[in-house]
Amino acid sequence: MTQPPLAVTVVAQGAMGAGVAMRLAGNGVEVRTSLAGRSRASAERAAAAGMRAVDDEALVAVPIVLSIVPPAEAIATAERFAAICRRTGARPLYADLNAISPETAGRVAAIAEGAGMAFADGGIIGGPPRADGYNPAIYVSGPEAPRLSVLAERGGLDIRVMDGPVGAASALKMSYAGITKGLTAVASAMMLAATRAGAAEALHAELAQSQPQLLAWFGRMVPGMFAKAYRWEGEMEEIADFVGRDRGESAIYAGAARLYARLAADQGGERREIAQLEAFLRQGAAPR
Amino acid sequence: MTQPPLAVTVVAQGAMGAGVAMRLAGNGVEVRTSLAGRSRASAERAAAAGMRAVDDEALVAVPIVLSIVPPAEAIATAERFAAICRRTGARPLYADLNAISPETAGRVAAIAEGAGMAFADGGIIGGPPRADGYNPAIYVSGPEAPRLSVLAERGGLDIRVMDGPVGAASALKMSYAGITKGLTAVASAMMLAATRAGAAEALHAELAQSQPQLLAWFGRMVPGMFAKAYRWEGEMEEIADFVGRDRGESAIYAGAARLYARLAADQGGERREIAQLEAFLRQGAAPR
Structure with a gap:
């Protein structure tokens, strides 16, 4: 049958x-x-x-x-x-x-x-x-x-x-993505800022010593973001709405949206900041 | 001698x-x-x-x-x-x-x-x-x-x-704290948002299954933040300066500063959101 x-x-x-x-x-x-x-x-x-x-x-x-x-x-x-x-x-x-x-x-x-x-x-x-x-x-x-x-x-x-009810599945998705993609934004923002300030090597060394699990997580998540940054921008704006624009921490996600928008343009263009992020993460792997 | x-x-x-x-x-x-x-x-x-x-x-x-x-x-x-x-x-x-x-x-x-x-x-x-x-x-x-x-x-x-030079040690500190305390802000913001939306249990279960290392990290870092949130507010503002206020992602840290300011007041007052964060993290430990 x-x-x-x-x-x-x-x-x-x-x-x-x-x-x-x-x-x-x-x-x-x-x-x-x-x-x-x-x-x-x-x-x-x-x-x-x-x-x-x-x-x-x-x-x-x-x-x-x-x-x-x-x-x-x-x-x-x-x-x-x-x-x-x-x-x-x-x-x-x-x-x-x-x-x-x-x-x-x-x-x-x-x-x-x-x-x-x-x-x-x-x-x-x-x-x-x-x-x-x-x-x-x-x-x-x-x-x-x-x-x-x-x-x-x-x-x-x-x-x-x-x-x-309707909304429960979206709330779960928002809060989960807000953690994983929010963390990816935080890590990328700080790797770029440290690179601009000449502190990339020291930051990598300190993370390798005191936060090895986080550093390994960044090594998986950050490079996977480059090709998706154009889509994550809109997702970050949805998460800022989910938090509520009247709550101060919604700015965390508005800021992440702007970072992903810039990285999406960079990925489709000069790949200048993308190259900085790649160089940061390569430090541990390559012989120096 | x-x-x-x-x-x-x-x-x-x-x-x-x-x-x-x-x-x-x-x-x-x-x-x-x-x-x-x-x-x-x-x-x-x-x-x-x-x-x-x-x-x-x-x-x-x-x-x-x-x-x-x-x-x-x-x-x-x-x-x-x-x-x-x-x-x-x-x-x-x-x-x-x-x-x-x-x-x-x-x-x-x-x-x-x-x-x-x-x-x-x-x-x-x-x-x-x-x-x-x-x-x-x-x-x-x-x-x-x-x-x-x-x-x-x-x-x-x-x-x-x-x-x-002068500034190198501060740049390292800023970028390291921007990662660890930025992540703590992201985690706290999403635990609170999921709690408001009735998705706290589902989020905890999904994190326990697919991001157990991150969940364990939150369990250590988030409760340790409550008594320091008053100090972290100013530190987040310094990190926003470190990023550069003209860069979109500096809003990540301005938003984290506002979250920590609110949690510092809550810690010294009603402990309403602090209790929500504690309840979120307790889910895995307590028998249900």
């Missing part, structure tokens, strides 16, 4: 969306996506991940839509799907898995529900699914979230249904 | 100054201090640490003066000693070991040198000296810094003379 095939729409940009699609497709799920307005490279990536490009009507004729986009595009993506659903009368479950504040998640919920869709909040902790079997944790919350368990049962994803 | 006794003046408030004085006194150094305007409790702490209260003339009739005060008082302390030296004609080496920016260290140097004193820059990494023999690393820099080696040879301190 075979079940009817499961079809899921994944709105994806970048490695996370492609990895989630690959895991689903590898487990026999039909993964649909839209390539309207996307580049030929995007189309090739989507095909490589097992996604099938479909028209608007087929895009919403599924039980589940997953939104996996940069934080700044979460609202526009929801509005686009709401418009399609109003036109076609389709009513999929719309799950927003993006790194957005609980407040933004509430706005996305209102847009989805205003078009008759059910809504689930979500947040992804970890890197994209890999061929070696690695899966990130996909936390989901809200009354409709249990319906996403099918993506674990039949799609091979690590779905964790939280006992909380 | 015995050497003549070494006398050192320590301008101290709090545990670090008292610990340094205790280590010096324990090694036979005569430690002088001033108690003008200080409380009876301060006088008792000074005596317990082996410090002898002296008048202004005796205060500067020593080869070395160590300034170990909250960052916001570094300038005023230097001005006070400059005035005494102008009056008495004494010319001790004035070493500023405070957590101040290289720019502030330059201002302190100008004040000291303007009164005829030699100057050395310094920064202390680690906690106060302890009876079990633990010593923090005292980094010193500038052309006069080698004269402080006597505090290692005869005073039992861990003095590390850097090969750099």
Whole structure:
């Protein structure tokens, strides 16, 4: 006895969306996506991940839509799907898995529900699914979230249904990312400042002696940030909202957003500060 | 053959100054201090640490003066000693070991040198000296810094003379403290935000699973911050200066300063947010 095939729409940009699609497709799920307005490279990536490009009507004729986009595009993506659903009368479950504040998640919920869709909040902790079997944790919350368990049962994803309202999964994602990506910002800011002040060698030596675990953590996290800094900027702004702009510490995340914006430009340009960060971290490894 | 006794003046408030004085006194150094305007409790702490209260003339009739005060008082302390030296004609080496920016260290140097004193820059990494023999690393820099080696040879301190100008030791201290105390601010901000959003339990569980080393580090550093938050506020402002107020990431430290200011008031008052941080960190230890 075979079940009817499961079809899921994944709105994806970048490695996370492609990895989630690959895991689903590898487990026999039909993964649909839209390539309207996307580049030929995007189309090739989507095909490589097992996604099938479909028209608007087929895009919403599924039980589940997953939104996996940069934080700044979460609202526009929801509005686009709401418009399609109003036109076609389709009513999929719309799950927003993006790194957005609980407040933004509430706005996305209102847009989805205003078009008759059910809504689930979500947040992804970890890197994209890999061929070696690695899966990130996909936390989901809200009354409709249990319906996403099918993506674990039949799609091979690590779905964790939280006992909380819409916003709970986003709050977890914000606070976790605020720690890991906030720490990456703090480390990068201080490595650059020490380098400018001629104290890079002394700082590396002192960290190696008294904080070896932190230094090793920086060696993994900081270089992994360079290519993602453009996306982390928006995520830091969401975390500043999550803290509450009236609380003084929200400036920590506004400052981190500005650092990541500058590093994203540097990564796409001269790579001057990126090279300083690489040189700082290389100190321990290379013979001197 | 015995050497003549070494006398050192320590301008101290709090545990670090008292610990340094205790280590010096324990090694036979005569430690002088001033108690003008200080409380009876301060006088008792000074005596317990082996410090002898002296008048202004005796205060500067020593080869070395160590300034170990909250960052916001570094300038005023230097001005006070400059005035005494102008009056008495004494010319001790004035070493500023405070957590101040290289720019502030330059201002302190100008004040000291303007009164005829030699100057050395310094920064202390680690906690106060302890009876079990633990010593923090005292980094010193500038052309006069080698004269402080006597505090290692005869005073039992861990003095590390850097090969750099005035400002180098402060830059090291700033960048090191910017990492450890910046991370403590990031962790505290996110634990509080997760608690407000009802996600404290989920965040603790996810950290315990995927970032156990960071969680253990928070368990050591965050509770140790409560009683020092009042001092860390000024230190964060110095680090914002060190980064440069024109650089976006300086807001990270301005935001951390505001968080520590609020937590310092809470520690001295209702202990509402302090209790939330304690409850967050207790989750792993207590049976549930």
